Every structure is written in structure tokens, then in C-alpha cells.
Amino acid sequence: MSLTLTDLPQQSRAWARLMGACLLVLVLAFALLAPLVFPADPLRQSLGQILAAPDAASPLGYDHLGRSLTARLASALRLSLAIAAAAVLSGAILGVAAGVLAAWRGGWLDRALSLIADAFLALPGLLLVLIVSAIVPVTAFAFWIGLTLVLWIEFFRLTRATVSRLLAAPAIEASLLLGFGPIHVFRRHLWPELAPMLLTLGAFGAATAVMMIAALGFVSVGVRPPRPELGLMMVEMLPYYREAPMALLVPVAATFLTLLGLNLVAGGRRA
Structure with a gap:
């Protein structure tokens, strides 16, 4: 069966999505199963x-303090992925709820929510996470709050723009005239249109969260030692790159594969 030119981009997206999903499965499998197969205290x-x-x-060797890099990498991946997943979920709930409310009600409420989103958008994401980290003593909790405040903005803007367009559709107008409530309209008409775009945005948001956590750890303002974290592991092993280059490559490769998998999953979906 011959393929048309329009089929090729769709097949490329499908292959990219599959490759990204396979990479994420491998990363998750290592993070969850490594402590069972190679039990060791990462500290x-x-x-x-x-x-x-x-x-x-420890198939990945040991660091400058004789700690198992296998155990530390698995622990660091679990930490980053858990925070990223929690931040994406809470950011999506907050952003979608605010976006639907702004588009549905309009008027002063729409202007107020848009102004709040623009105010958060004016602050660099890393700076916002740092401000929250300075206020909240627990690092993981601070990252979750800070990343949620960073990620909800894009969910809000996408939802507001999409819902504003969909509310003028004849099917939704007919549902409202027939007396169906907002919950039915959202579940029946809005969510099927929003879901694919939100999944794409969620994958990009998770990649952003993992990258921010690693970046803050790399400049030594994120997770505090001795708790393992990807960026912190890079900083710790950087002075020993000549003696043990593989020890430095381990967290770098893990971060790269995680970000690549998330971006392939996101880029492989049609928004």
C-alpha cells in the first residue's frame, strides 16, 4: 500500500511518540526496579x-565518596519525576479550571485571571521557584509549589483560548439551549477537544520541570546534599571527570534521555 505525502508526517509523529514512550518506560523501569535488583543505600x-x-x-560504579551511583541515580530520577508529575497535575487542574471559568464567564473575571497570569508570566520561571524555595523550608514541597505556579499559566492560556472558540460552536449553543449544565457541556464538548492538547502540554511541562530541578541543583541552590538529585550529581562529579568520566556521564545521560523521551512524546502528538 503506497503512502501519500500527508501520511508521512503522521507516521513520523507516531514513531517519535513511540520512541519517546519507550525511553520513558526504560527510565521509569530503572528508577523503580533498580532498588529491588541492586539494593543499596544511596547515602x-x-x-x-x-x-x-x-x-x-553497582553496575554504574561509585562516586567520590564511595556511594553507589546506581542507587543514587535511581533515587534522583524518582525525585525529579515525582515532583514533575505532581507539578504538571496540579498546574493542569488549576490552569484548566481557571481557563474554563475565564472563557465561560468573561467580563471582569476574565480580565482579572488574565492579569494574574500575565503577572506570573513576567517573572522568570527559575526565579519564581527560587522565591518559593526561600519561603518554604521543605525543598521537594517548595519545588512542587513553585513549578505549579510556573506551569499553570500555559494550561490557563491554552484552555481559555480553546474554550472561547468552542463556546460559539452550534453544538454547544444547542446543548445550552436544551438546558444542559456546564458539567455536561465540559465533558461532552470541551474535554474531547482539550485533552490531546493538554497531554502535549503536560509532556512539555514535565520536561520543563525536570530541567528546572536539574538546573537549580547544578548551581547548588536546589536539593541539598547528601540527597541525590540529577543536577547535584553532575556538580559533585564534575571535578573528577578525568579520573572517572563515566561517573559524570551517568547523570548527564539520564537527564538527556528523560528530556528526550518527554519531548518526543509531546512533539509526536498533533496539537
Whole structure:
């Protein structure tokens, strides 16, 4: 069966989405199963294994304090992915609710919510997360709040623009004239249109969250040692890149594969 030119981009998107999903499955499998297959305390130091080569207990080797890089990488991935997933979920709920409300009600409420979104958008994302981190003592909780405040804006803007356009559709006008409530209209007419775009935006948002967490760790203002985190692991191993280049490559490769998988999943979907 021959393919037309219009089929090729669609097949490319499908392959990109599949490759991204496979990468994410591999990253998640390592993060969740590594502690079961290679049980080790990511905080336990062993001076006899400083920068030691990989062995059966730690296939990725050991860091400058003799800690298992396998255990630390799995723990760091679980932390970053958990915070990113929580931030995307809360940001999506907040943004979609505010976007639907702004588009449905209009008037002063729409202007007020849009003004709030523009005010948050004026602040750089990393700065907003840093401000929240300075106020909230628990780092993971602070990251969740800060990233939620960063991510909800795009969900709000996308939802508001889409719902504003859809509310003028004849099907929705007919449903409202027949007396159907907002919940029915949202579930029957709005959500099917919003869902694909929100999934794409959610994947991009998760990639942004993982990148921000790693960036803050890389400049030593994120997760505090000895707790493992991807950016912090890069900083810790950077002075030893000549003696143990693989130890530095481990968190770099893990971050790259995670971001690549999320971006392929997002870019492989048609918005």
C-alpha cells in the first residue's frame, strides 16, 4: 500500500511518540526496579570504593565518596519525576479550571485571571521557584509549589483560548439551549477537544520541570546534599571527570534521555 505525502508526517509523529514512550518506560523501569535488583543505600559512604569501577552491586560504579551511583541515580530520577508529575497535575487542574471559568464567564473575571497570569508570566520561571524555595523550608514541597505556579499559566492560556472558540460552536449553543449544565457541556464538548492538547502540554511541562530541578541543583541552590538529585550529581562529579568520566556521564545521560523521551512524546502528538 503506497503512502501519500500527508501520511508521512503522521507516521513520523507516531514513531517519535513511540520512541519517546519507550525511553520513558526504560527510565521509569530503572528508577523503580533498580532498588529491588541492586539494593543499596544511596547515602551510604564507603572510603574503600571511592571512584571504584562498576561491579555486581553497582553496575554504574561509585562516586567520590564511595556511594553507589546506581542507587543514587535511581533515587534522583524518582525525585525529579515525582515532583514533575505532581507539578504538571496540579498546574493542569488549576490552569484548566481557571481557563474554563475565564472563557465561560468573561467580563471582569476574565480580565482579572488574565492579569494574574500575565503577572506570573513576567517573572522568570527559575526565579519564581527560587522565591518559593526561600519561603518554604521543605525543598521537594517548595519545588512542587513553585513549578505549579510556573506551569499553570500555559494550561490557563491554552484552555481559555480553546474554550472561547468552542463556546460559539452550534453544538454547544444547542446543548445550552436544551438546558444542559456546564458539567455536561465540559465533558461532552470541551474535554474531547482539550485533552490531546493538554497531554502535549503536560509532556512539555514535565520536561520543563525536570530541567528546572536539574538546573537549580547544578548551581547548588536546589536539593541539598547528601540527597541525590540529577543536577547535584553532575556538580559533585564534575571535578573528577578525568579520573572517572563515566561517573559524570551517568547523570548527564539520564537527564538527556528523560528530556528526550518527554519531548518526543509531546512533539509526536498533533496539537
